[in-house]
Amino acid sequence: MSMVSNSKTNNLRWYYIRKETIVSIISSLYILLFLYAATSKLADYQNFKIQIAKTPIISDFSMVLPWLVPTVEIIISILLIFSRTVLVGLYASLALMTTFTVYIYSILHFSDVIPCSCGGVLQKMNWDQHLVFNIFFILLTIIGILLQPSTKQNKVVQNP
Known part of the structure; x- marks a missing residue:
């Protein structure tokens, strides 16, 4: 009986390690994306500020957004x-990426002016590609949130 119980615990442990690995990969991708995006915006701050001011949907916030x-x-x-x-960060990532995605959708469908305030490699994408990119990251975030183990599950795996 203890052999079956021990095997079950080991399987549970591996299951949560795999889940944690996936969440770590998703978190790492977001860290790279956000730090890259923030650095690009800050490195070309004046251009970023000008692009924000040109965007009809968010121009009212052009003093604070940059x-x-x-x-x-x-x-x-x-x-x-x-x-x-991590879980708070994933929810915050979901909120920010959803906001960016709604912004892109709004620009594409409700604006005559389509300035690009993204920096670096992201600036090379067209708006439709950027929309797909954002949706992909939103889906990754949802997966990361769903795979995030609860504290109760962690206690069971840590204390067999």
Whole structure:
């Protein structure tokens, strides 16, 4: 009986290790994405600021967004580094990527002016590609949130 129980515990342990690995990969992708995006925006801050001011949908916020967006991206990246705050970071990533996606959709469907305020490699994408890219990351985030083990599950695996 103890052999079956031990085998079950080992299987559970491997199951949660695989889940944690997937969540770590998703978190790492977001850390890379957000730190890259924030760095690109800050490196070309004046251009980013001008592009934000040209965008009809968000031009009213052109004084605050150029520093707020990279700051939020950096904060989320920090949240995703630590295991205690990964879930909060994933929810924040989901909120930010959803906001970006709604913004892109709105620009594509309701705006005559389509400026690009993204930096680096992301600037090379057209708007439709960017929309697909964002949706892909939203799906990754949802997977990461669903795979995030609850504290009760962690206690069962850690204390067989």
